[in-house]
Amino acid sequence: MRVMVLVKATEDSETGAMDPAWTAEMMAAMGRFNDELRNAGILLMADGLTPSAQGKRIAFDGPGRTVIDGPFAETRELVAGFWLWDVKDMDEAVAWVKRCPNPMPGPSEIEIRPLN
Amino acid sequence: MTAGDTHQAIEAIFRIERARLIAGLARVVRDVDRAEELAQDALVIALSEWPRTGAPANPGAWLMTTAKRRAIDAIRRDRMRERKHEEIARELDGGLDGAAEVIDAAMDDDLGDELLGLIFTACHPVLSADARAALTLRVIGGLTTDEIARAFLSSEATIAQRIVRAKKTIGKAALSFETPRGGERAARLASVLEVVYLIFNEGYAATAGDDPIRPGLCLEAQRLGRILAGLTPEDAEVFGLLALMEIQASRLSARIGPDGALVPLSEQTRARWDQLLIRRGLDALARAEALGGDGPYALQAALAACHARAPSWADTDWPRIAALYDRLRAVTPSPVVDLNRAIAHSMAFGPEAGLRNYAPLPAARGDFLFRAGRRAEARREFEAAAKLTRNAREAAFLLARAGACD
Numbered sequence: 439m440r441v442m443v444l445v446k447a448t449e450d451s452e453t454g455a456m457d458p459a460w461t462a463e464m465m466a467a468m469g470r471f472n473d474e475l476r477n478a479g480i481l482l483m484a485d486g487l488t489p490s491a492q493g494k495r496i497a498f499d500g501p502g503r504t505v506i507d508g509p510f511a512e513t514r515e516l517v518a519g520f521w522l523w524d525v526k527d528m529d530e531a532v533a534w535v536k537r538c539p540n541p542m543p544g545p546s547e548i549e550i551r552p553l554n
Numbered sequence: 555m556t557a558g559d560t561h562q563a564i565e566a567i568f569r570i571e572r573a574r575l576i577a578g579l580a581r582v583v584r585d586v587d588r589a590e591e592l593a594q595d596a597l598v599i600a601l602s603e604w605p606r607t608g609a610p611a612n613p614g615a616w617l618m619t620t621a622k623r624r625a626i627d628a629i630r631r632d633r634m635r636e637r638k639h640e641e642i643a644r645e646l647d648g649g650l651d652g653a654a655e656v657i658d659a660a661m662d663d664d665l666g667d668e669l670l671g672l673i674f675t676a677c678h679p680v681l682s683a684d685a686r687a688a689l690t691l692r693v694i695g696g697l698t699t700d701e702i703a704r705a706f707l708s709s710e711a712t713i714a715q716r717i718v719r720a721k722k723t724i725g726k727a728a729l730s731f732e733t734p735r736g737g738e739r740a741a742r743l744a745s746v747l748e749v750v751y752l753i754f755n756e757g758y759a760a761t762a763g764d765d766p767i768r769p770g771l772c773l774e775a776q777r778l779g780r781i782l783a784g785l786t787p788e789d790a791e792v793f794g795l796l797a798l799m800e801i802q803a804s805r806l807s808a809r810i811g812p813d814g815a816l817v818p819l820s821e822q823t824r825a826r827w828d829q830l831l832i833r834r835g836l837d838a839l840a841r842a843e844a845l846g847g848d849g850p851y852a853l854q855a856a857l858a859a860c861h862a863r864a865p866s867w868a869d870t871d872w873p874r875i876a877a878l879y880d881r882l883r884a885v886t887p888s889p890v891v892d893l894n895r896a897i898a899h900s901m902a903f904g905p906e907a908g909l910r911n912y913a914p915l916p917a918a919r920g921d922f923l924f925r926a927g928r929r930a931e932a933r934r935e936f937e938a939a940a941k942l943t944r945n946a947r948e949a950a951f952l953l954a955r956a957g958a959c960d
Contacts, residue, residue: 476784479778479784482834522830524777
């Protein structure tokens with residue numbers, strides 16, 4: 439089954455104000471984690487997103503379309519990065535996510551959503 | 555990690571570690587069956603301890619250490635049985651530490667290489683292709699014998715016996731569980747790729763109404779292909795096979811019509827092709843080509859890619875497909891390749907090109923008729939083909955086949 443694994447944004451990822459030394463260390467750990475995913479044959483795709491300040495939203499209301507510029511307020515609902523994995527079941531996905539290094543300097547969340 | 559991990563969560567962790575665990579243990583105890591048992595023992599211990607203590611930070615290392623301890627205990631017991639008591643005391647002081655060190659050193663080897671070694675062993679040419687497929691699905695894919703039996707439309711007893719025999723054969727042949735090097739490597743790798751593609755094709759041949767485990771074989775094979783690509787980043791044919799499987803799998807949902815019947819490539823709704831798999835396939839093909847890929851898998855992947863890139867059947871790059879079939883025919887000649895090559899040439903250069911002066915078409919027809927037992931018709935086709943070819947050697951071959959029809 440395919441799952442999308444979403445790294446949720448935090449105030450830190452939204453402002454982009456992260457300590458370079460911490461970032462370098464996290465990126466190295468994340469690189470090792472991605473290698474593991476690849477060698478296990480489950481990694482289909484992975485990428486990080488820029489802060490929502492660089493994003494846009496298009497609001498739909500009947501025939502109306504309104505473009506809203508970022509940044510967006512509800513930080514904890516935003517996505518900072520994602521993977522697409524091919525796993526046998528949700529248990530396997532959960533076991534892998536538990537091994538992921540914390541992608542943020544403070545508390546953070548990763549969400550797993552199976553694809554249709 | 556927290557205490558109170560459920561059995562389900564622990565089993566999920568074990569599934570991730572299982573193949574590498576067996577690979578590491580097999581290299582030490584030189585016995586797949588024993589390695590599987592030791593890994594299973596480690597799981598049982600984890601199931602009793604982790605709910606209390608929580609899963610360790612490095613569960614793979616924990617499981618390996620635990621299984622290793624069991625292996626050492628077993629060696630100790632064996633020696634107890636073999637030797638007199640007074641000798642045992644001396645043994646415990648000296649020799650056993652040595653044995654433990656040997657095991658430690660073996661365990662410190664690169665885990666990826668151990669997994670690759672196990673894949674090469676499970677796919678050793680000393681085993682039949684069926685045995686290789688069953689054993690690979692068991693020890694690398696982690697499928698149960700029941701699942702493998704259902705996947706291959708066989709009985710559980712047959713598969714279980716096949717796996718037991720395969721393990722015994724490996725033991726008798728005293729295989730080293732190592733990744734072959736040098737000249738041996740290419741032949742052994744071909745044996746591995748053959749098994750992976752066999753598993754994929756078994757899944758691809760599944761039809762509506764089959765046990766869902768059957769189409770799941772495609773995913774197992776793709777996963778194996780991806781693992782191999784991660785472990786052998788310099789082998790063009792590994793990427794060729796991976797590309798071929800990813801692109802073929804991209805059409806899995808488009809090739810079954812609403813009535814459950816197979817839809818030929820020319821009739822498929824291309825919007826239903828899985829673009830992610832196509833992209834992955836094209837990336838793998840680019841890698842294969844960068845590595846100089848000109849083997850049968852890379853060529854077949856290049857053919858599949860022509861279709862994947864084409865907006866429609868009519869707008870397909872048929873001259874390129876014809877050229878690729880020419881190349882494939884030189885690398886792996888077969889009647890099926892001949893037939894497809896004839897179709898490609900007719901698509902590229904008009905049906906006249908396919909019909910006129912085109913030896914492979916009657917040659918392929920002759921081969922099918924021959925195998926159908928329609929010898930007289932087969933002979934006429936081979937003779938027609940022999941007249942059409944301008945290659946003397948090929949003409950002689952075709953006339954010999956015509957002669958064999960009597």
